[in-house]
Amino acid sequence: MRHAERYSPRETMDDTFLISIATFVYFASALVFLIAVVSRSRGVQRAATVIVAAGFVIQTVSIDIRWVLSYRLGIGHAPLSNFYESLVFFSWSLIVVLFFAQKRYGNGLIGAILSFFSFILLASASLSGSVDTRIQPLIPALQSNWLISHVISAFLAYACFALSFGAGTLYLLTAKIRGRLVSRLPSPVFFDELAYRSISVGFLLLTFGIITGAVWADTAWGRYWGWDPKETWSLITWMLYGAYLHARLVRGWTGAAMAVISIAGFFAVIFTYLGVNYILSGLHSYM
Amino acid sequence: MKKASLTDTVASFVVARFVPDFQGRGPALLGVLIRPGEEHDIFWIFRDNKGHKAEQHGGYIFDFQDFDTRFYTGIQVGSDPGLPLVWTGFIMILIGFTLSLLGTHRRIWVRIIPGQGGGEILIAVDAGKNRKGFEERLDEACRKIFTA
Numbered sequence: 457m458r459h460a461e462r463y464s465p466r467e468t469m470d471d472t473f474l475i476s477i478a479t480f481v482y483f484a485s486a487l488v489f490l491i492a493v494v495s496r497s498r499g500v501q502r503a504a505t506v507i508v509a510a511g512f513v514i515q516t517v518s519i520d521i522r523w524v525l526s527y528r529l530g531i532g533h534a535p536l537s538n539f540y541e542s543l544v545f546f547s548w549s550l551i552v553v554l555f556f557a558q559k560r561y562g563n564g565l566i567g568a569i570l571s572f573f574s575f576i577l578l579a580s581a582s583l584s585g586s587v588d589t590r591i592q593p594l595i596p597a598l599q600s601n602w603l604i605s606h607v608i609s610a611f612l613a614y615a616c617f618a619l620s621f622g623a624g625t626l627y628l629l630t631a632k633i634r635g636r637l638v639s640r641l642p643s644p645v646f647f648d649e650l651a652y653r654s655i656s657v658g659f660l661l662l663t664f665g666i667i668t669g670a671v672w673a674d675t676a677w678g679r680y681w682g683w684d685p686k687e688t689w690s691l692i693t694w695m696l697y698g699a700y701l702h703a704r705l706v707r708g709w710t711g712a713a714m715a716v717i718s719i720a721g722f723f724a725v726i727f728t729y730l731g732v733n734y735i736l737s738g739l740h741s742y743m
Numbered sequence: 744m745k746k747a748s749l750t751d752t753v754a755s756f757v758v759a760r761f762v763p764d765f766q767g768r769g770p771a772l773l774g775v776l777i778r779p780g781e782e783h784d785i786f787w788i789f790r791d792n793k794g795h796k797a798e799q800h801g802g803y804i805f806d807f808q809d810f811d812t813r814f815y816t817g818i819q820v821g822s823d824p825g826l827p828l829v830w831t832g833f834i835m836i837l838i839g840f841t842l843s844l845l846g847t848h849r850r851i852w853v854r855i856i857p858g859q860g861g862g863e864i865l866i867a868v869d870a871g872k873n874r875k876g877f878e879e880r881l882d883e884a885c886r887k888i889f890t891a
Contacts, residue, residue, distance in 0.1 A: 649876055656844040663840055667833045678821060680829070701844070 471525065472582055472589045474518035475544060479578040481511030482547070482571045489568035494640055501564045508571055512551045515578075519548065522591065531593045536607040539733065540589045543581035545607065546729075547574040549615035553654070557619060561650065563642055569622035570615075602672030610665035610690075614725055616658030617697070621722035623651035624715035631712065648710055651718045659697045666690055685736035689728040696721045749803065754778040756803075761810070765789065772807055776800050849877060 485508035492501035522535040535541045554570035581587055594603075627647035630638055669687070670680040681687060700717045703709040748755045757775045765771035769791035776784040778801060788798050788807040798805040823829075847870060854865040866885070870877040 645879060649879075652876070660837075660840050660844055664837060667837070671833075678819060705843075 471518045471522040474514050474521070475578060476582045478511045478515040478518065479575060479582055481507060481514060482551075482575040482578060485511060486568050486571035486575055489564045489571060492564040493568060494637070496640065501567070504564065504567055504571075505558065508551065508554065508567060511571075511574075512548075512555075515544070515548055515551070519544065526591045529591055531591055533594045533599060534604050534607075535591070536603060537594050537598075538588065538592050540581055540587045542607075542611070542729075543577050543587065546611050546614060547577040547581075549608075549611040550574045550577070550618060552612065553615040553619055557650075557654065561646075563646070565626070565641060566619065566622075566650070569626075570619060573618050573622070597676045598672075600672055600675060602668055602675065606665055606668040606672050609661045609668060613658045613661035613665055614729060616654045616661060617693075617718075617722050617725045619654040620651040620658065620718045621725075623647045623654065624718035624722075627651065627715040628712065628719075631715075644711075648714060651715065652704060655697055655700055655718060655721070659694075659701060662690070662694055662697065666694060686728065686732045689724065689732055693721065693724040693728050696724050754801065754803075756805075759785070770807070770810060774798075774805060776803065847877070 485504050488500060488504035488507055492504050519535055526532055526535060536545055550570045550573050554567055557566045626641065627644050630641050630647060631644040673682065674680045696717065700714065700721060704714055755777045757777065758772050759775050760773035762771045768789060772788045774786055774788050784800050786798055786800060788805050790807045790809065850869045852867040856863040856865065868881055
């Protein structure tokens with residue numbers, strides 16, 4: 457009885473508590489990254505990297521705890537299924553992309569943008585109080601290992617698109633505005649290239665996510681594609697980024713037009729992620 | 744739902760819904776009485792009627808005496824002869840995108856023309872795509888080479 461009480465869904469504060477710690481750690485790392493950019497200090501940037509890594513470890517432990525708890529409750533699935541878990545995993549994916557992009561480009565602004573996005577996601581997951589943090593069972597039709605590959609690739613793609621959104625916005629900012637603060641930022645060409653790179657990787661991951669989703673849908677519902685709102689919107693998103701890559705690679709577009717598409721593309725991502733849950737109802741409404 | 748014709752008339756009766764327990768009042772049926780030229784008469788009929796025995800509508804008496812549940816199983820069987828084709832397509836699209844997005848076809852020609860006092864270096868390039876990005880990277884490379 458005591459055992460059952462301890463792991464009853466409402467009592468499991470352990471994993472959500474760690475998430476609320478990670479929320480503040482990411483806020484701190486976003487600030488320190490920003491200071492590193494403004495002060496152009498390598499030491500500060502190294503400190504910011506250490507902070508974000510600490511937050512990442514805390515968050516990963518929290519996800520693992522939740523995974524173990526779900527098995528102890530007899531529900532037994534990866535913590536990738538309800539809205540709370542998706543917010544946490546989205547933020548985790550952003551940090552994964554942060555590490556890769558940071559390693560490749562070494563610019564603290566990437567760290568600042570992605571830590572800040574991560575902070576917002578975790579804050580809305582754990583602090584708003586309106587998001588149900590309980591571990592919920594998964595309907596039998598969806599219990600499959602495709603869940604893991606589908607969700608991981610989709611969210612890593614979203615994270616890449618979030619970075620390209622930040623890069624596109626900063627492109628427009630640095631290309632149009634002159635000032636002392638802006639002069640501390642990298643050149644517009646850097647952001648243009650960054651948006652393109654992250655969209656290339658994101659597009660590949662999104663393609664993989666849609667394919668694994670289709671295979672999963674076939675095993676669960678007997679069809680690869682059923683024009684569920686989420687499926688339709690993921691196709692719209694895919695086509696927008698496909699248009700971006702086509703315009704750039706085949707037609708040779710660069711600059712403002714590309715930045716605008718990368719921003720528009722991210723709105724499609726947000727709609728695929730949230731709008732489908734809030735506004736349209738369908739098989740993917742995991743509220 | 745089965746439509747039952749009522750004896751000797753053109754009227755018919757349909758059970759539109761069955762509720763095992765209607766708000767604690769026991770099993771109930773939502774019945775629809777259809778008579779030509781008149782509006783449908785829709786009403787609930789309870790098995791455990793307290794007070795009156797049966798529902799009276801349009802000159803008929805409807806009495807819900809009892810019900811019986813039966814179990815059934817549905818099985819869907821599918822055949823997918825195109826499955827290898829689907830998988831081939833999926834794998835090809837992924838390999839194709841990986842190659843085209845993460846790899847580029849680039850050619851660089853460097854010609855060194857010896858001459859008096861150092862000679863000349865001629866560099867020509869061609870990129871299959873992302874020429875702009877390649878151009879910038881090449882400019883950077885040239886700067887490094889020629890300032891060294």
